[in-house]
Amino acid sequence: MNLHMKLHSFPSPFLHFHTITLLPCKAIVNLPSRSRNRFSFPRQRCNAPNFKIVRSSTEKNEVKLLEAEEAELLLATCVTRTLPPALTLESGLEMIRDSVEELKSKPRAKAGMYRFQIGVSPGSSALSWFCSQNPSLEGSVFPQFFVSRGVEKPTNKSLSFSQTHGVAGFGAAVFIKPPLCSSSIDDISFRRFPSVDSAHLMAYGLFGHSRKYENISLYMFIPQIELVDSDGLSILTATIAWNNSSHYEEAFDVIMYLTTALTRPLGKEHLNISVNAVLKKFNMVEDKHAQMVYADALLLKDGFLDHMELENASSSSSQFYLRLSPTEAVCNNMLDQFRDITNSLKESSNMNTLWASLIIEECYRLGLTYFCIAPGSRSTPLAIAATSHPMTNCIACFDERSLAFHAIGYAKSSHMPAVVITSSGTAVSNLLPAVVEASQDFLPLLLLTADRPPELLDTGANQAINQVNIFGTFVRHFLNLPVPTDDISARMVLTTFDSAVHHATSSSYGPVHINCPFREPLENTPKEWSRSCLKGLEFWASSGKPFTSYFQPRISFTHGDVADVLGIIKEAKRGILVIGAMFKEDDIWAALLLASHLQWPVFADILSGLRLRKYKNSISKINERILFVDHLDHMLLSADVKQWINPDVILQIGSRITSKQVSQMLEDCSTCPYILVDNHPSRHDPSHIITHRIQSNVTQFTDFVLRSCTTKINRQWTSFLRSVNTMVEWEISFLINSENSLSEPYVAHVTSEAIEFGSAMFIGNSMPIRDADMYGSSQGGEITKLTSGFPFSWIQVAGNRGASGIDGLLSTAVGFAVGHNKKVVCVIGDVSFLHDTNGLALLKQRISRKQMTILVINNHGGAIFSLLPVANKAEEKILNRYFYTSHDIGIHNLCIAHGVKHVHVSTKSELHDAVLNCQKQEADCVIEVESSIDANKNFHGYLRQFACQAAGHAFSIISQLPMSVKVHKLEFFQYRIQLNAPLTSNPIGDDNDNSMYYRQGFVVTLYLEDGSTGIGEVAPLGIHKGNLADVHEQLQFVSHVIKGASLHSSLPLLNGSFSSWIWTTLGIPPDSLLPSVRCGLEMAILNAIASTQGSTMLNILHPSSPKEEPPQKSSNITICALLDSNGTPKQLAYLATKLVQEGFTAIKLKVARRESPIEDAHVIQEIRKKVGYHIQLRADANKKWSFNEAIQFSSNVKDCGLEYVEEPVNNENDIIRFCEESGLPVALDETIDNLPENPLQILARFTHEKIVAVVIKPSFVGGFEKAAFIARWAHQHGKMAVVSAAFESGISLSAYVQFSYFLKMQNNNIRKIMNEELPVSDVAHGLGTYKWLKEDVITNSFSIRGSQASVFDAGQTLTNFNINQNSVTKTFQYYKVRNYEVKVNVNGITFSINVKELGDKTNDKVIVFVHGFLGTSDDWIPIMSAMSASSRCIAVDLPGHGCSKMHANNNDTHISMEIVAEMLQKLFLVLTTRKVTVVGYSMGARIALYMSLKCNNMVKGIVMISGSPGLDNEFKRKARCVKDDSLACALVSYGLDLFIQTWYSGDMWQSLKSHPQFDRIVGERLKHDDVAGLAKALCGLSTGRQPSLWEDLKAAKSHVVVIVGERDEKFKKIGENMCKKIGEQGRVVEIPNCGHAVHVENPLRVIDAITQFITRLDS
DSSP states (O other): OOOSSOOOSSOOOOOOSOOOOOSOTTOOOOOBOSOOOOOOOOOSOOSSOOOEEEEOOSSTTOOEEEOHHHHHHHHHTOEEEEOOOOSSHHHHHHHHHHHHHHHHTSOOOSSEEEEEEEEEOTTSOHHHHHHHSOTTOTTOOSOEEEEEOSOSSOOGGGOOTTTOOEEEEEEEEEEEEOSOOOSOGGGOOOOOOOOSSOOOOOEEEEESOOGGGTTSOOOEEEEEEEEEEETTEEEEEEEEEESSGGGHHHHHHHHHHHHHHSOOOOOHHHHTSOHHHHHGGGOOOBOTTOEEEEESOEEEETTEEEEEOOOSGGGEESOEEEEEETTEEEEESOSOOOOOHHHHHHTOSSHHHHHHHHHHHHHHHTTOOEEEEOOOSTTHHHHHHHHHOTTOEEEEOSOHHHHHHHHHHHHHHHSSOOEEEEOSTHHHHTTHHHHHHHHHTTOOEEEEEEEOOGGGTTTTOTTOOOOTTTTGGGSSEEEEOOOOOTTSOHHHHHHHHHHHHHHHHSSSOOEEEEEEEOOSOOSSOOOOOOGGGGTTOHHHHHHOSOSSOOOOOOOOOOTTTTHHHHHHHHHOSSEEEEEOOOOOHHHHHHHHHHHHHHOOOEEEOGGGSOSSEEESSHHHHHHOSSOBOTTHHHHTTSHHHHHHHOOSEEEEESSOOOOHHHHHHHHHTTTSOEEEEESSOSOOOTTSOOSEEEEOOHHHHHHHHHHHOOOOOOHHHHHHHHHHHHHHHHHHHHHHHHOSSOOHHHHHHHHHHHSOTTOEEEEOTTHHHHHHHHHOOSOOOOOSOOOSSSSEEEOEEEOOOSSOOSTTHHHHHHHHHHHHTSOEEEEEEHHHHHHTTTHHHHHHHOOSOOOEEEEEEEOSSOGGGGGSGGGGTSOHHHIIIIISOOOOOOHHHHHHHHTOEEEEEOSHHHHHHHHHHHHHSSSOEEEEEEOOHHHHHHHHHHHHHHHHHHHHHHHHHHTTSOSEEEEEEEEEEEEEEEBSSOOTTSOTTOOOOGGGGEEEEEEEEEEETTSOEEEEEEOOOTTSSOOHHHHHHHHHHHHHHTTTOEEETTGGGOTTHHHHHIIIIIOSOGGGSOHHHHHHHHHHHHHHHHHHTTOOHHHHHSTTSOSSOOSSGGGEEEBOEEEOOOSOHHHHHHHHHHHHHTTOSEEEEEOSOSSOHHHHHHHHHHHHHHHOTTSEEEEEOTTOSOHHHHHHHHHHHTTSOEEEEESOOSOGGGHHHHHHHHOOOEEESGGGTTOOSSOHHHHGGGOOTTEEEEEEOHHHHTSHHHHHHHHHHHHHTTOEEEEBOOSOOHHHHHHHHHHHHHHHHHHHHHHHHTTOOOOSSOOOBBOGGGGGBSSOSBSSOOOEETTEEEHHHHHHHHHSOOBOGGGEEEEOOOOOOEEEEEEEEETTEEEEEEEEEESOTTOSOEEEEEOOTTOOGGGGHHHHHHHTTTSEEEEEOOTTSTTOEEEOSOTTOOOOHHHHHHHHHHHHHHHOSSOEEEEEETHHHHHHHHHHHHOTTTEEEEEEESOOSOOOOHHHHHHHHHHHHHHHHHHHHHOHHHHHHHHTTSGGGHHHHTSTTHHHHHHHTTOOSOHHHHHHHHHHTOTTTSOOOTGGGGGOOSEEEEEEETTOHHHHHHHHHHHHHHOTTEEEEEETTOOSOHHHHSHHHHHHHHHHHHHHHHO
């Protein structure tokens, strides 16, 4: 393979994989290969760079040492490829094996390092996989290890297959020998030196070992195969490394061998065996001084490996096993204490002690190590044996009921039985509620109940009741042991318990009861017994394993078994996947893969683990391939939606569903096939609708479907569900967050948002679980690193839904936390809390678990009954006493009594702060949330009614519109119309400037492919954001990107649909559009969609609005007259009188532009005298008064009956103060003009009752969507929403009339739901600016009758408009891109440069755009379109890119920065005689900077986007050369497609990858004609070969602006350092909400920055 280019002397590997961080920074990783070498962590640091890196070998004793520099460069080239998630570890190994085999068949490289990474099921734990391997396997690869993580003080007692997280690894891809030595980890000094774009490699070593290992060479190693436990999944990784071609196949063969030879993880049958019993096969030697250390990166500096980074104590673990060869191994905290079981049994003081010891030991060997002990005399032998065993964890509680529920919680999270030990009598009876729950919810539980001997039963003996079969059919198995005696072999005890645990953990999991009668003595009093009963226990005593091991064959489906089911799934077009309650992470993982495969809409129950999700970012949720219909419950409240959904197949995995509405819908669909998949054999079909019942675990079923079935789905149907769900979700979120008071749905909403990633939830019955199911939020904080292959993480949620009682919930939650080893947030009601206050005693003990936060919703009774029919039938006193059980018990006193921290909250902010603070602390905390039954009932009622209305409204809109229609083009022209008077924003007396008598703006026309059109107006005002030039640029940009875009039927729903569409379809952040531009664009789109239906904007916003002109007045909009303050009080009073005579009932007067507020007050007083009090008077101060001036005005007009004063103070913080001190009603205007996309948090400051109105200018706030949001907030809080114009033409006025009527109908609906009277009079909207229009843009302006504007006339105006050509001042033609080729010769190379150009050829302002690596000139077309009106814009394809080519006689010709700069200089001379402004991105930015410093006679100024002056470190330059040369080889060998996967997989592109059009952007990168030339450009223009320009910056003569993304920390620092060296001529511009590819992620802000830079250059 000859690239015909000059490469660095170091051999370049072929790399075509993703360069991404493998694991979270604190992850533990990897392992060694087949070499016999031993390893330990380095000790003392030496100054000389004399370390070696040892490449692993499959041949024994063969070691290859690389020179230090070679080794570092090899590691610098490491890249990682992420494969799609796999269902199981086995399938993950298969995928890696196939990928490695494919890679091996490619052309060989001389050296390289690859990593494959894949997410697999979390049940494939590192410990269980490690334990499953056969240590005597022939040809084993070494080292082999397991190391635990996340355990602060690990002990052998803490080992558990279900709870111990860590890393397992096999083989070594690379051995490292650093020059470090130390006697203590604390003595090692570590600093961070970032590597040069290298993958973060995890390396491991042994440290602090005993003298036995003194002679072992000091190595760390990078494993070949590793499995890392992470939250919710496991990460499987394979690493391949070689340093010369002779080892190429060998390195691959080892991985192929490992992926085949490594066995599957332990099956369920082995998980019933203690970890230590399994580990005994490894013949471990324990060294209490040893630790395994691990580093999260190989850090390179100055040509040698400086050190391994250890950020904190979590970088070492004292719980590990490391096997170095077949005969050498070391471990720490992995083995149980050596105990001579035989001797201890023989020394038992009596038979009770012997049997109790046998019972506890066998439980331990079966993996049952958690014992819940209730105090009692008869159970003394069991209690003493359990607490004396060195490997058990025990907890005690005086309440057997709480104790048993605690054991249930443990089983929910650990999936293993806890052992409950009680005394006899009623102590046993108290276990029944928990036994019922465990039985109904299939939870394993082992009950050991002590009993009196048979001779004391039915004799009246104390605490003696009949305990035989006391739990009836609720237990899976019952056995009444005989009284301990030496007449019975001890083997009976062991086999009995082996059988009992098998029953508890078989497919129908559940409780098992063993009754254990004991005779006295119960204590250790010696009593003779025969040792013959121990016969046959010799092997058992020494093996560490259970006496009897139960095995179950793996059952797999065949096609014939479920052919009918497969056929149903394949043919479904409207299938719904219902995910019920699931407690195992494996099931959750499998459910996700099933959902991803089926592509059906998913309804996930709150207990499924998938209802509460935390997305990588907001756009990830929008683009998520799995459609989660989280709000199906409230969608179904709409009869239309319920009837329309009509699925043709329902597939349910997991049994129970919380939502009654969803259950009813499923019952109503009884005519369609209904498939239920669950692992237990029991019947779960209360509605009798299941047509196909499959007993299988979710993983087995998913595996079969994935292998055997493809699906098809009705996309229009799913699009409908997505839109309705989104609208209901918006409605619920809006209502919950806009409600001032702290509501119970808000608790569910904010708790699910605030819970930390990696935590779990336990939810109580009654209201909490229903609220969480209906109102839980999946909008939580962003997760930056996800390795699962899905764009979100999930929060596991549990609850007691077996019998759904409220007893034992707190105790269950505490047990759940113990079994999970995670932080747990528990939400329960007050009655549930009081029902189980003894759970506080369990909470206080804090045994073997992490912190808990318990939220108690205290509404002083059982609130759920207020939502049931009985609440409408029974008397209040009966409800309070017998249903609500109202109380005034002090929860804080209960917490104090138990020594538990308590926080009381009664407001939203208090709750939010309390939840966050508690999760940050280590102490458990009870948060008491104050609530009330009546308020809860009312708010739930509102939520349901509003959600029903939202669903119905969405249905009525979407059902009448086409799914989508494409845009043909957008055109616009500039207008100028004459006004009758100057704008009211001018100061008094400033009317001499005739320009103020005109209004200018743009009219946009949107043409759809079906022939429909829509008109909109963009009319910026100088007093607000944007001027005509800014607007023009944005319109040019929008007209380019909107071509071919699809307008979705959901757009008229507003409520976020426009923001989502702008971002996902146009690819621009919604807030980057100027408010006036967005308003005009929305106006045109809504009118165009209306045109497709032959209707009006109002008709599609509110389908029930009148479509024809009705005779009644109700379809008109009332207009408020506007009165400028120019004139004396009497003159203005006269003008007001004339307006009243014209029919106006409301007048707004501009104030705060006179010398004194008193003068304005006199005007108000005079007008009030003239017009009387039946006319509404408003005053608008436009935020021009200070607080004192506003108070002065108010004191003089308090008797004038003002409807409100608009923006009385210039400081927003004084608004409430003004309301309270003046007593005058206030309206907001300018305060709401600059609100963010989600403004609720800001609006919440203004709920004061004296703030009576919001004045909304759609062109100022940013369009109709945001205007509707603000109006909705106002209406929800009983305030007026006044639509106001900003002196626009009749186009906007017509749209505003229609929009005002839409708001009126919306407000009427709100008032009806809230049982409030409709407004007596209509709101007078601020559209009186029509009187300022001397002429109009349209010839058919709608007519106004008095103060009334006809909604029908407004609709006709927008539908049948005619443009007044006299108003058109400028029409804009869309410049067609001119594409041509220019040939330039440099140093014997002929460059055929592809050039694209936009704009006027004669324009002296010339901007040249230079793309980055892999880009083309097409990248700049949208930005060039925006700027072409004011500049001549030119973009070029750099050599090797796009359509540009290189021609040279010498095949070894290479290119360099100098050659490309000279080529561009010659190109500039061909294109223009003027100096140019160069805009460059990344590589193009480096070229631009080089030209400005070396060829400044041609460059006027440069704009560097995410660029740098190069690398100033020689070693970094060398490493970068190697990296880029390697990538160039891969590019030529494997082609562009695979190479691009590698290029865009690095951390630098994380932000870009979240862009909704990332796939399209990457697709554009495939358009390169000359791949070999592209590889040469990568090598020749590498930052490693570019001369460093840092020192040249000081002599820079051209102006430089450096544009960087807010999230791009690396280039932000580079930009700052550059400008420090450049001085006054340099400037950094930070673009918000984007990363490295700024010009793609936020192009409008980049355009603005470039425009401002060019303006400064010209000035």
